[in-house]
Amino acid sequence: MALCLSPGGCPYDEDEEIAVFESTAAEHGGPSRPRLPEISVISPGLDTRPSIIEPKLAAKPAAVRQGSSGDGSSEKVQVFLRIRPLTDTERGRGEEQGCVAVQDEETLMLKAPKESQNMRTAERGVTQSIHKFSFSKIFGPETTQQHFYECTMKKMVKDVLQGENRLLYTYGVTNSGKTYTIQGKIFSGLLPRALVSLFRKLQGRLYGAMDLKPVMYQDVRQLDAGEVRVEEIRRNSLLKEDENQSSRRVGTTTIWDSGIGGLSCTSNIATQLEETDSVCLEPDSLSHSVGDNLEEGVQFSIWVSFYEIYNEFLYDLLDASPALQPRKRATLRLSDDRQGNPYVKDLTWIQVRSAEEAWKILRAGRRNQSFASTQLNQNSSRSHSIFSIRVLHVRPEAAMHISELTVCDLAGSERCKEQHNGERMKEANNINTSLLTLGRCIAALRHNQNNKSRPPQVVPFRDSKLTRVLQGFFCGRGTSCMVVNINPCASIYDETLQALKFSAIATQVRDNAVVLYIEICDLKIHRSILACRYKTNNKQCPSHHFSWSMVHPQRPECLIRSPNSVHVHTVVIFVMLLLQCLKIVECSRCELNPFFQERDQEIEALSAALDTRRETDSVPVPVPQGDSEGPRRSRRITSNSEANRLRSELDQCRAELLTKTHELIKLKMQLEVPGSTGTLTTAADRKLEEGQRNLRQLRMDLQRLGAGLQSGERACCRNTGGERLRQALTAADETLAKQDQTLLELQNGLMLVKADLRRKAETLAQTQALCPQLPPSGSDTSTTASCKRRGCGAAAPSDTENRPPQKRPFYQSLFPSCTPTRKYNTRAVEDANITPYSRILRSRQQSPPRSPAPTPRSLRGKY
Numbered sequence: 044m045a046l047c048l049s050p051g052g053c054p055y056d057e058d059e060e061i062a063v064f065e066s067t068a069a070e071h072g073g074p075s076r077p078r079l080p081e082i083s084v085i086s087p088g089l090d091t092r093p094s095i096i097e098p099k100l101a102a103k104p105a106a107v108r109q110g111s112s113g114d115g116s117s118e119k120v121q122v123f124l125r126i127r128p129l130t131d132t133e134r135g136r137g138e139e140q141g142c143v144a145v146q147d148e149e150t151l152m153l154k155a156p157k158e159s160q161n162m163r164t165a166e167r168g169v170t171q172s173i174h175k176f177s178f179s180k181i182f183g184p185e186t187t188q189q190h191f192y193e194c195t196m197k198k199m200v201k202d203v204l205q206g207e208n209r210l211l212y213t214y215g216v217t218n219s220g221k222t223y224t225i226q227g228k229i230f231s232g233l234l235p236r237a238l239v240s241l242f243r244k245l246q247g248r249l250y251g252a253m254d255l256k257p258v259m260y261q262d263v264r265q266l267d268a269g270e271v272r273v274e275e276i277r278r279n280s281l282l283k284e285d286e287n288q289s290s291r292r293v294g295t296t297t298i299w300d301s302g303i304g305g306l307s308c309t310s311n312i313a314t315q316l317e318e319t320d321s322v323c324l325e326p327d328s329l330s331h332s333v334g335d336n337l338e339e340g341v342q343f344s345i346w347v348s349f350y351e352i353y354n355e356f357l358y359d360l361l362d363a364s365p366a367l368q369p370r371k372r373a374t375l376r377l378s379d380d381r382q383g384n385p386y387v388k389d390l391t392w393i394q395v396r397s398a399e400e401a402w403k404i405l406r407a408g409r410r411n412q413s414f415a416s417t418q419l420n421q422n423s424s425r426s427h428s429i430f431s432i433r434v435l436h437v438r439p440e441a442a443m444h445i446s447e448l449t450v451c452d453l454a455g456s457e458r459c460k461e462q463h464n465g466e467r468m469k470e471a472n473n474i475n476t477s478l479l480t481l482g483r484c485i486a487a488l489r490h491n492q493n494n495k496s497r498p499p500q501v502v503p504f505r506d507s508k509l510t511r512v513l514q515g516f517f518c519g520r521g522t523s524c525m526v527v528n529i530n531p532c533a534s535i536y537d538e539t540l541q542a543l544k545f546s547a548i549a550t551q552v553r554d555n556a557v558v559l560y561i562e563i564c565d566l567k568i569h570r571s572i573l574a575c576r577y578k579t580n581n582k583q584c585p586s587h588h589f590s591w592s593m594v595h596p597q598r599p600e601c602l603i604r605s606p607n608s609v610h611v612h613t614v615v616i617f618v619m620l621l622l623q624c625l626k627i628v629e630c631s632r633c634e635l636n637p638f639f640q641e642r643d644q645e646i647e648a649l650s651a652a653l654d655t656r657r658e659t660d661s662v663p664v665p666v667p668q669g670d671s672e673g674p675r676r677s678r679r680i681t682s683n684s685e686a687n688r689l690r691s692e693l694d695q696c697r698a699e700l701l702t703k704t705h706e707l708i709k710l711k712m713q714l715e716v717p718g719s720t721g722t723l724t725t726a727a728d729r730k731l732e733e734g735q736r737n738l739r740q741l742r743m744d745l746q747r748l749g750a751g752l753q754s755g756e757r758a759c760c761r762n763t764g765g766e767r768l769r770q771a772l773t774a775a776d777e778t779l780a781k782q783d784q785t786l787l788e789l790q791n792g793l794m795l796v797k798a799d800l801r802r803k804a805e806t807l808a809q810t811q812a813l814c815p816q817l818p819p820s821g822s823d824t825s826t827t828a829s830c831k832r833r834g835c836g837a838a839a840p841s842d843t844e845n846r847p848p849q850k851r852p853f854y855q856s857l858f859p860s861c862t863p864t865r866k867y868n869t870r871a872v873e874d875a876n877i878t879p880y881s882r883i884l885r886s887r888q889q890s891p892p893r894s895p896a897p898t899p900r901s902l903r904g905k906y
């Protein structure tokens with residue numbers, strides 16, 4: 044079976060996919076491949092035939108409208124689509140190519156423009172160029188803020204006042220109008236309207252509007268009295284800061300110098316809304332009417348919080364103003380409450396007493412929010428911002444109830460490659476990743492809800508901060524509503540298509556708890572045990588978090604509902620384990636029952652015998668009057684022996700009873716401690732031992748491998764040229780040492796020869812002195828010549844000139860540094876003798892000194 048990739052990024056089976064993308068189920072490849080239909084239908088049950096695209100919204104018959112029929116479709120998550128109008132600049136750029144067309148108030152048709160990637164793939168026959176999507180309701184470009192509020196959020200406000208939890212989030216590509224929808228350009232969006240409506244409905248029902256009681260805070264978050272005071276100071280500073288903001292009036296609108304358009308803080312929001320809206324506000328939403336169907340005697344208190352998820356970090360936007368606080372922003376942590384629901388730890392919750400106050404708080408928070416100018420949007424949200432309104436229902440002498448309305452303005456998905464700034468690219472990356480996780484969660488929820496016969500998928504709520512904070516709303520703690528914003532520009536058609544594909548999955552999700560069915564075979568015997576165990580466990584597992592019940596007596600199965608899929612899996616494992624334990628306990632109890640009964644009977648019999656004896660003992664022995672000593676003594680002896688016998692019998696019985704009691708206690712203890720626990724502990728010990736053994740084995744293997752590696756390295760080194768070179772160098776070193784030795788010997792020989800010569804010269808001089816009469820001419824010349832030839836002392840000054848030229852190199856080579864000439868010559872000889880081998884020798888640092896013998900310099904100094 045082929046696997047398709049969902050828009051959310053997770054694979055799912057083709058037959059599941061078929062309901063969503065009918066046309067994509069066609070086979071791919073091969074000449075006989077059937078032609079793809081022209082339209083891809085992104086909702087089950089829609090007509091695939093292309094119809095004429097109506098420019099205006101056409102009403103659909105009420106019977107087929109989602110949520111209006113009684114077929115259970117009302118449970119489905121509501122997904123609204125809002126199309127923003129094109130600006131004049133965009134029209135001038137030629138962005139209006141009719142690629143987005145509304146067929147009726149629930150159906151949208153997308154037609155790929157020529158330059159889009161979708162059109163290119165469609166031309167290759169891979170995808171379709173026309174797509175059809177269905178929504179709960181579609182709002183065209185001409186829709187006013189007021190109309191949009193009436194159709195989407197108005198009911199949510201009512202539900203929250205009835206004690207329900209509601210979430211509204213906007214999803215779409217960047218610059219598609221998400222922030223505009225929630226806040227409005229001049230604060231006319233959903234949120235201010237909701238605040239105004241809420242406070243109007245609660246007029247006269249606000250609990251202790253000026254009375255900040257710690258108990259109230261403690262219900263929202265665990266604060267002590269000191270912290271409450273800090274909160275109050277923070278609240279006042281936020282409100283004051285808003286008043287200090289410089290603003291300039293443009294017509295009826297107040298434009299704030301910070302660049303954020305807004306309402307005048309001193310004016311009434313409702314009046315401002317009425318002024319700025321072209322359409323008259325619906326009387327019910329903003330009129331002074333007290334809310335309908337509010338519980339009698341209940342008072343309300345309103346609290347707000349505002350935080351953002353920026354680059355996967357949570358920041359409290361009400362922490363302090365950026366002007367007051369230049370320090371690095373502190374991040375918030377996510378935690379789980381006792382019911383397992385995630386909540387933002389240490390988040391600031393501020394009590395508000397009017398819509399104006401709430402609005403000021405929101406505005407103060409907005410100044411801390413991360414905005415930046417991007418290629419597509421001058422004022423683009425770089426984070427997911429979450430504004431929550433908590434309504435405390437204060438009942439006299441009854442538990443307080445909290446309901447919540449959360450409005451989440453998601454950051455827009457965008458192409459990372461279009462970002463030229465590193466910071467923007469990082470932000471885009473984080474935004475896309477968290478949106479992808481949201482898509483995966485929604486796809487997994489849909490899979491679990493629509494395919495009950497298949498194994499459930501784990502919903503990856505924990506993969507991103509965004510999905511974790513919204514988790515409760517997807518798992519039964521409340522209901523969610525999605526607003527998809529799109530921009531009809533042709534240049535971002537591909538991104539818009541992806542966003543719509545994601546929303547198509549969301550339309551198929553139901554506002555239900557995650558439901559898992561666990562098949563447990565052979566539950567007949569254990570049903571009663573299960574029921575009794577449930578009662579005992581109920582204290583630890585509150586019913587709204589973890590509950591089970593028998594669904595069908597013939598097909599025993601356990602229904603588990605939990606808001607957290609991770610918990611569900613833990614619970615499943617726990618249930619299986621518990622059932623095993625119970626089964627073992629029950630079996631052992633059945634086996635032991637007859638034995639117990641027997642023992643009980645024996646004990647009863649013994650107790651009865653004992654009682655009888657006691658009674659007999661207590662009967663007073665009649666004392667005979669006026670009898671003789673003998674029979675009295677004999678009677679005493681008889682009664683004494685009888686008493687002794689009875690006493691010993693009693694002791695015996697007591698001992699037996701004690702033994703039996705001990706046995707009973709032992710058996711009871713065996714019964715109370717589930718056998719499986721012991722088995723489990725033993726099994727765990729065994730596993731531990733086995734693990735340790737494995738670890739030891741692994742360590743030994745590692746040591747062995749290390750040794751092998753070392754020997755391998757050695758072998759490797761031996762086999763390489765490096766080792767050979769080292770050997771050659773050692774041999775060369777030895778040769779060199781030998782040569783040095785020979786040189787030394789030669790020098791010694793030379794010294795001897797020179798000494799001999801000197802002696803001979805002296806002898807010759809003496810001889811000459813003794814024989815002055817010898818003829819000076821002829822023979823004199825010859826003697827001098829012969830003397831000179833021998834290099835004797837008298838001829839020394841002219842020795843250099845008279846020396847035969849061929850002798851010089853020999854002496855110079857022996858005394859290389861005696862004269863500059865010699866030095867030069869030695870260098871020349873060395874240079875002449877340079878070979879690659881000698882160069883290596885010189886460069887080697889490890890080489891031993893050239894000659895261990897005394898240096899020739901000492902000799903040179905002498906001669």
Ligand SMILES: Nc1ncnc2c1ncn2[C@@H]1O[C@H](COP(=O)(O)OP(=O)(O)OP(=O)(O)O)[C@@H](O)[C@H]1O
Pocket residue numbers: 126127128184215216217218219220221222223224228420422423424425453454455456528
């Ligand atoms: N329905 C509308 N009518 C008139 N103008 C609109 C509408 N929707 C959006 N706009 C305008 O389009 C521009 C972009 O809107 P906005 O900033 O709300 O987009 P966004 O989706 O929040 O973008 P990002 O994700 O980048 O923050 C704004 O100038 C806004 O005024």
